Amino acid sequence: MLDLCVQKKQGQFQVDAAFVSRTAGVTALFGSSGAGKTSIINMVAGLVRPDSGHIIVNGRTLFDAKTGLDIPPERRRIGYIFQDGRLFPHFSVQTNLTYGMHLTPAKERYVTFDQVVELLGIRHLLNRRPANLSGGEKQRVAIGRALLTSPSLLLMDEPLASLDLARKTEVLPFVARLAHELSIQILYVSHSLNEVLNLADSIVVVDAGRVAAHGNIDEVMSRVDLQHLTGVSDYGAIISTVVENHDQHLTYLRFDGGLIRIPRFESPKGSKIRIRIRARNVAIALERPEHTSFQNILPARVEEILSENGALVDVRLNVGCMLLARITPAARHSLNLRPGQQVFALIKSVAVSTGGISTGEI
């Protein structure tokens, strides 16, 4: 559990963030570049001292401005994986990995060297020097090095940002496995929606040094008032689904409101997938259309109509979960839409983006 409340003035920039993250697993710290995400985790790690506030991890107070308590970074037991890896160039991979492990009392270690090396698949690299590793290998070693200190919280500052798509695909599964196999709480900084959707269990949206929203991913990502933070024109609903079935051409995904058909997608039955449906790809009909190319026709209830930006109207639909549709004011007028109305949401199956990072679609 992480209980954080920090204030810090850095020149003109003011960080004033507070949130409590109770869930184990991955909490994404999401926001655009310069939103203050890295400042926040630097404070958690003890590399930057907040002006006021407190930081409590798993019941242990690491910083409290009122009592003047400020535990130095080396005694916080918080793992930090930096964007640029920061492996020690003068040590071999093996020595890098054990650097922090040797400084952790044996009785406090919860992972062994062999476990970590196996989990990250880096045994063949042990005798190499960091200079001879690829970007993806470096980040895996950096993850291993932090993990071997048996931290109570793992901070990851855009660990994939410096990697190309192929390397990202190489490292991402390891991060996901960490959270679940070792049940470590991870605070994952990212400005990539893609990574967040693939990894995170909950999300903290950071904007201009403040926490704009915090909670379950599907809810936060579908909130219209946050769409300017998650992507101005290209936003949509995020829905958690489970692979139900495949046929020759289609994959059926079960969600709270029924089934969604998408083009066949290779993924084992029962696996969890987050999908993203852009608001501009959702159409609204008053009656169930027949003879149509729309593969997904979902009964829906109009929850809210937002027409803030004039040229376009955003409609929040309840299909068992939240769905967003973006239509023109003319269409709204001719359908005479109003809150509470029963309609049908139409979604082309090809317009559904799966969270699969390898497609790079989102």
Add this chain to the structure above:
Amino acid sequence: MKNTDLQFSNTPLCFGMEIFELTPVEWEALRLSLWVSCWAVAWSLPIGILVAWGLARLNFTGKTLVDGLIHLPLVLPPVVIGYLLLVVLGRRGIIGAWLYDTLGITIAFTWKGAAVAAGVMAFPLLVRAVRLSIEGVDQGLELAARTLGASPLRVFFTVTLPLIIPGIITGLILAFARSLGEFGATITFVSNIKGETQTLPLALYTLTQVPDGEFSALRLCIIAVIIAIGALVASEFLSRRFAGHIRG
């Protein structure tokens, strides 16, 4: 020995192997020079690294003043430094008197004084080289080590120090070479005492002042050149080795 010297000085075109046969005085000067330079580097290196680290990594009031003081030997005439040393470390100097009264140590007019003078003169070169390489060390690496559980002291010895070894070697060689060549401050502070403070440059200077000394002077000159080149080659070799060590 003296006779051959005289013969050769009259026939300068007939260089034989005898030119490399050093007189006891020359041997003494060479030995003393190396001894003094080694001590000069030995005492100034740890202090130099500490000061360089402070200048590179700390922000404190009076930093510019400290920086200026350290660079004084580079800009002041060496004789002035020698005189200041005499004032401070001489038998009746502020620190010198205390050292003599409590510990019975005399610095002025001994080889120890020569080592102090050489070290002080070489100090700015040493600090500059080490400071430059400390500033080149990615502080991110040091912070990473902190998050891995290392105290600042451990970070210094396991991360910073190994990464600045090439810079330390450069500083070391520069300081050593500067110490070997030290003249003005040495002669002012500890005088020119044969077998005690008469280092190679002082011996060379003395030889130029006496008749028939030019061959001896030439030999010492050649020795100085050999030592200098040797030091440069060694520094280059070591620096490359350690840089290669870091690159893997």
